[in-house]
Amino acid sequence: xxxxxxxxxxxxxxxxxxxxYDEMGLLKPVHVDRFTGYRYYEAEQLPRLNRIIALKDLxxxxxxxxxxxxxxxxxxxxxxxxxxxxxxxxxxxKEGKLRLMRVAARLRQIxxxxxxxxxxxxxxxxxxxxxxxxxxxxxTLDEIIHVRCGMYDSVYRWLDENQVTPLEPELAIYDNxxxxxxxxxxxxAAIVEEKVWENRSRLKVQMGGVEFHQLPAVTEMAxxxxxxxxxxxxxxxxxxxxWVGENGYExxxxxxxxxxxxxxxTCEDEDNVTVExxxxxxxx
Numbered sequence: 001x002x003x004x005x006x007x008x009x010x011x012x013x014x015x016x017x018x019x020x021y022d023e024m025g026l027l028k029p030v031h032v033d034r035f036t037g038y039r040y041y042e043a044e045q046l047p048r049l050n051r052i053i054a055l056k057d058l059x060x061x062x063x064x065x066x067x068x069x070x071x072x073x074x075x076x077x078x079x080x081x082x083x084x085x086x087x088x089x090x091x092x093x094k095e096g097k098l099r100l101m102r103v104a105a106r107l108r109q110i111x112x113x114x115x116x117x118x119x120x121x122x123x124x125x126x127x128x129x130x131x132x133x134x135x136x137x138x139x140t141l142d143e144i145i146h147v148r149c150g151m152y153d154s155v156y157r158w159l160d161e162n163q164v165t166p167l168e169p170e171l172a173i174y175d176n177x178x179x180x181x182x183x184x185x186x187x188x189a190a191i192v193e194e195k196v197w198e199n200r201s202r203l204k205v206q207m208g209g210v211e212f213h214q215l216p217a218v219t220e221m222a223x224x225x226x227x228x229x230x231x232x233x234x235x236x237x238x239x240x241x242x243w244v245g246e247n248g249y250e251x252x253x254x255x256x257x258x259x260x261x262x263x264x265x266t267c268e269d270e271d272n273v274t275v276e277x278x279x280x281x282x283x284x
Contacts, residue, residue, distance in 0.1 A: 001031060007041035011049050024062055026052055026069065040161075050079050051078060094146075104232075117238035119224040126278065127214040130197050131171070132159060133189035148172065151188045152265050158210050159190060162203045166190035167274075170263055175254035187254075189215075217279045218253070225260075226277060230270040233257060236277040246279050252282040 021027040022039065027049055029039035048069070053066045058081060134151040151168070154274045159166055175186040199214055222243060225238035237255060244251060262275040 001040040001042055004029070004039040004041065007045075009048060012085055013049065013053065020062070021049075021052060024066060026062065026066055028245065043116050054078060058082070062069045063084045117239050117242070119226070119236055121240065121243040122223050124221050124223055126218040126221045128217040130194050130212070131189035131191050131215055131227055132164075132166070132196075132210055132212060133173075133187050134210050135185070135187045138184040138186060148186065148188055149265060151186075152263070154209050154266070155190050156263070157189060158208065159192075162205075164192055164196055166233055168262075169258045169260050170260070172257040173254050175258070215256075218278075220252075220281055222249075222281050224277050226273075226275045228272070230264070230267070231276065233275050233277060236275070237279075240279040244279065248283070249281040250284045251279055253280040255279040 002010065004015055004018055008018060011018075018027065018039070018041075022029060027045060029042040030042050030045070032038070033040070051069065052065055055068060055078070056062070060068070121168060132155055134154050136147065138147060156166075168191070171187075171189045171191070173189060175185045175187070200212065222240050224236045224239050226233050240255065241251065256278040258276040258278065259273070260276055261267060267273065
């Protein structure tokens with residue numbers, strides 16, 4: 001038998017919690033010294049204690065836990081409940097991370113009020129580009145980070161299966177006429193040579209979830225270079241639209257995100273990347 005302090009160390013549960021579980025009948029000590037009042041436990045009680053802690057982490061009250069234990073909750077039932085809770089917590093973490101990013105972006109905007117923009121806008125002409133791409137309409141902004149990795153994977157898998165070597169850089173294209181956090185139209189693409197399209201009848205694998213098409217030439221494209229975190233490219237996008245407004249122009253099509261650092265799928269340091277953001281513009 002183990003004294004309550006030793007059992008507390010073994011189970012990594014406070015003595016105070018063990019006393020509460022005892023008082024509520026959730027986990028009774030196997031022996032209580034009638035002279036000293038010391039509580040004693042056995043290692044064989046750990047499985048029941050683990051169930052109590054797991055159910056508590058699920059957000060259940062001690063009264064609810066007592067009822068579940070009375071009903072003899074199986075390990076498989078508990079496993080299913082914990083897996084559902086794990087999925088919920090992972091989703092909360094993802095959403096929380098994105099909220100923190102948006103707060104940080106707003107803070108940077110506030111801190112830069114009245115200062116010179118760190119982005120230098122240049123104007124260039126962009127030639128037409130033949131691309132292999134995948135498109136999707138995302139339900140929420142929170143899905144972008146994870147969903148687009150799968151989209152890039154589809155594009156590169158098709159290219160590999162057809163032994164087509166893409167040109168650089170890869171792109172992400174956003175085609176919404178206003179800022180939205182739902183129903184986001186997004187496309188990821190790899191540039192290929194014109195001859196790939198011309199010889200498409202010889203390709204071995206069907207397109208599946210990807211497609212060929214040509215991005216049109218743009219005679220007036222505003223461009224900025226972003227150095228830093230990949231998830232902070234929104235600052236560069238904001239700089240482009242600010243420049244457009246200050247100079248009496250308006251956006252004239254989807255903005256493009258060009259990964260000058262290489263492929264997003266194999267990027268080892270997303271906090272230190274180089275990205276070019278492009279926005280076509282025209283006179284209103």
